[in-house]
Amino acid sequence: MSKVLVLNGPNLNLLGQREPEVYGATTLQDLENRLTSGAPTGMNLEFYQSNHEGEMIDRIHQLMDQPVDGIVINPGAWTHTSVAIRDALSTVTAPFVEVHISNVHAREAFRHHSYVSDIALAVIVGCGIQGYTFALETLDQHIQH
Numbered sequence: 665m666s667k668v669l670v671l672n673g674p675n676l677n678l679l680g681q682r683e684p685e686v687y688g689a690t691t692l693q694d695l696e697n698r699l700t701s702g703a704p705t706g707m708n709l710e711f712y713q714s715n716h717e718g719e720m721i722d723r724i725h726q727l728m729d730q731p732v733d734g735i736v737i738n739p740g741a742w743t744h745t746s747v748a749i750r751d752a753l754s755t756v757t758a759p760f761v762e763v764h765i766s767n768v769h770a771r772e773a774f775r776h777h778s779y780v781s782d783i784a785l786a787v788i789v790g791c792g793i794q795g796y797t798f799a800l801e802t803l804d805q806h807i808q809h
């Protein structure tokens with residue numbers, strides 16, 4: 665069995681409740697249920713969402729004592745602002761896939777830069793919530809080899 669942690673950053677608890685034209689109509693709970701039931705064979709998922717940067721950093725630090733095989737992270741707005749989230753992700757050995765529901769490159773210029781893309785295994789943007797499924801498949805392939 666492999667273990668993968670799916671992390672969602674600020675405001676993503678509002679998925680399906682606001683701005684459905686940008687982020688779709690699926691709630692975070694629905695997304696987590698769908699990922700759990702459709703996860704690659706042999707993959708166990710755990711989920712965490714926070715609107716608080718320090719709490720997200722603490723959750724990432726826990727991985728030093730309780731390691732996982734891979735991480736999927738949508739860092740939300742921290743993508744574009746946070747050296748601290750980057751530094752936390754650098755402390756863990758597990759590979760991570762960065763996911764963005766929207767195509768950040770088709771949006772405001774401040775969303776074009778990511779502090780974490782260059783240390784990610786892969787980056788998936790603009791595929792809607794299906795991007796999370798692609799991320800799990802990417803990690804699964806990586807873990808198998």
Ligand code: CA2
Nearest residue numbers: 675676678679682687740741764765766
């Ligand atoms: O496209 C993405 O997944 C983003 O990471 C979402 C972030 C945004 O700051 C990034 O530039 C791109 C924002 C998440 C806000 O999520 C909401 C979901 C539903 C309703 C309102 C906000």
